[in-house]
Amino acid sequence: MTREKAGRHTALATAGERPSRWAHRRHVLSGVIGSFVVVALVLAIAAYAKFNSNITRIDVSRMLGVRPTTTASSAGAHTAVNILVMGSDTRTGIGTDAYGKDTVEGGAHSDTNLLVHVSADRDRVLVVSIPRDSMTMAPKTCSDPNSTVANGEIRQWNYNFNLGGPGCTIKTLEGLTGIFVDHYVVIDFRGFQQMVDALGGVPVCTTSDIADKDAQFTLAAGHHILDGKQALGYVRVRKTVNDGSDLNRIKRQQAFLSSVAQEATSKGLLLRPDKLYGFLNAATKSITTDPEMGFGTMTSLANSVRNLGVDKIEFVTVPTQVYPKDTNRVEWRASADKIWSAIRADQPLPGAGTKPAVTSSSTPEPLTVAPDKIDVRISNDSGVEGLALQAGAALAVQGFRLAGYTNGTTGDITGTVIAYAPGHKDAARTVAAAFPGSTLRVDAAVGETVVVRLGPGAANPVAVPNRLGSDPLPPMTVSAGPSATDGLETRKADADICS
Template sequence: MHDAPDDTDVDLVAPQRGELRVRSRGERADAVHARRRARRRRGLVVMSAVASVLVVAMVAAYIRLNGNISRLDVSGMLGKDRPTPAGNVASGPLNILLVGSDVRQGDGNESYGDGDWEPGQHSDTNILMHISGDRKSVTMVSIPRDSMVPAPVDCDAEAPVADWEVTQWNQNFNTGGPGCLIRTIEGNTDVFVNHFAVVDFGGFKNMVDALGGVPVCTPTDINDSHAKFTLSAGRHTLDGEQALGYVRTRKSIGDGSDIGRIKRQQAFMASVAQEATKSSLLLRPDKLLRFLDAATQSLTTDPDFGVAAMKDVAESVKGIGVDKIQFVTVPTEAYTGDENRVQWAPAAQDLWEAIRTDRDLSTPKPKPSPTDTEPLTVTPDEIDVEVVNDAGVTGLAKQAVEALQVQGFPSPTSSNGTEVASGVTIEHSPEKADSARTVAAAFPGATLKEVEGMGSQVRVILGSGAPNVVEVPNRIGDEPIPTPTLTATPTISGTIETRKADADICS
């Protein structure tokens, strides 16, 4: 045996022919580094393998979800005189028609009512989902299935609107499917429908089950033989089968109308939105995948509205809270030809105008101002103004006064009224008509009213739906108008009611 030099360590390795091998510290360090490099390489290989598995899993999930969806090209049924689209999936206002079909054939659809009282496939639920252009709000417009509206005869795409005949809404789906519904919506509202999605009974039930059930609240007992559904009064968490019965129940509760059922459906959808938020659905890949798998298995869409497009829409609205989702029903009135049917009320045109122009329902429709055609002849610094608050919103008159003052109105005053009013009325003496026109320029759509004995003062009466102050063309100074923090309670023809998705489910 030889003595090892001072700068070496004895490293006993597997003997070769009875010899003892001696390695230097440098050689040993190189070996250590080599082993570490090997471990890192193995780690990288493992990480690459995991990443590859994840990519394959995501691709497989995408292919599966996309393959679940049935496609239906209805472009040939929409005619050539369609409205001009205002936006698309990527940006701008987006309108998606959501249809709940009452078809009773197919997996999960056979056992829920035999359809004897309403045979065939109809659009049991009709909702136009409007996503605002700034992607800050969503409005869900429910269209009553019993609405009597003009529609193309036999869903003829080339039939001019002037030749359409009044038909019950859900018969259009029975005759021509989603293409006929879209054609009817666009022809009556001039609102462009970008995409559509149809889900049947089975798909609805599976989605509710994938969420783990949805809470509901009913003030009275329900016993509906047509829907084969019973439920005691109070709060309950329903599974898919029960939830379908709940949203379809009509004749055995309330006034038995479709409007009453729509209100329950809206409360249910609000509860779904609340539950998805509470359960952090978007942050739970396993739960989200189960939900999407359930949702897509019974889904029919247009060819351009697949999983990728849905993902883009979801990404664009992910910052919207439930307080920015609202439900509204198309205003209706009794149909003169059949007491069991309804027709759209005049206020419906205001609703469709708001959707068409991407105007929030809390913002009144602008009307031509008396100052649009005649130049203003009196400057703000010559006018004595009083603002009266008859809108029922505390602080609204004071807010208007501040916005007038920065434009040169010298000493506007505010007070609370005792009447119930709507819009803006500007009262003035006959001698102060020109002064009143200058004031009216600050309130788009204001109504001018002559009142004897008013003297030199011009009075502004703010009612429900009153617009906030805008800039007067002949204002004094350039100080910006303060940003309003209050808005008058919206009133559109006095008949449109909205429900926020964050409202209590028992309300």
């Protein structure tokens, strides 16, 4: 025994019962820690069992018949995954008759249809919105495995669910696109409400007042945090906003989903045990899915994309045109094949793959010049009447000083070009933040004024981070036409929720 150890031993010995007390406390502490670990494991197992038992499962594989070959690529331990998410409009159990007790035909429709593609490298998520009023080929008899899209009939998209549930919708999608659907999820009105409430509400932004009797929903223009019931009304609003089409409702739904993603990421809502438990409990109690899509599969998939940023989540709507036999319906445009080809090959959408020079949500460094210090002239180089005036109104409400408008030469540029004189780059960066995907260009001829050139495919303006005031941007009723993604209108989940 060394001198140091001997001295410590003597000191402890003179303390009477101290060694035994310390040993007892250490034993108790070890027991508490061990018990805590055991309890945590038991709770985790119990929660897993509870969540797993919450889920309703229906096997629809027998009605699908011949299916596409699984061509999704693999990367490391993962393969690409395609999940068809359907929002059922059943009114059962939502606690109100405000939306009616049943649909006109009886049963439910899938008024919201999202094909979610998770890339094999877990670096991209593409969410494809399929308009409910799409008129497409569909199997005549969904329950018959030999009844296919090829020998089928024309049918409105959301009627597939009404006639044959998720199996009929999957069968139609696979027959039209050649995409293998790995899993499906059906969420009803009640589940949507409960999940929003479990998150503590979701922020939304509307540029105009909303008063919709069908959706039993009213909302003043501006920023709001909506609870579950309000959020349900918000995403259902259609006839009284913009042109009253389902396509504009899809845009609002995509903005809402973007807000959910931003909120959960920025504030770590789903990392809080109380929020996480409440959300998962609400979600699993409200979904119907295939037998293979258990809570374990969901957990594994969620874990594989845990490091995916919201800037890697992209929304796109199937491009459509008016259906000739019924102007209240739409049909898919030929460019929709670009979406299906990209998913089958597990590749980004055409034109996607490269980040824009400056975007409203991913500015390389903080903006240093306030809008009220910048003179902006807007040049309409798109050939679309009213585009410059619309952009000017969106800039003015944020504090930018408008120096006038000009009509440029159509065909010189595509997208948005921000021209600035040497020494004015910081001012140009603030302007560019209002135009997603814009390109900065030095031009000594523009002098003290920053010039915004809007060409074909130019994105409509959004709010800049250092804007002045809080009034919402005016409604965007004019579009510059096809976007940089080869005619496909896309939205990133990190985009401004007011855009």
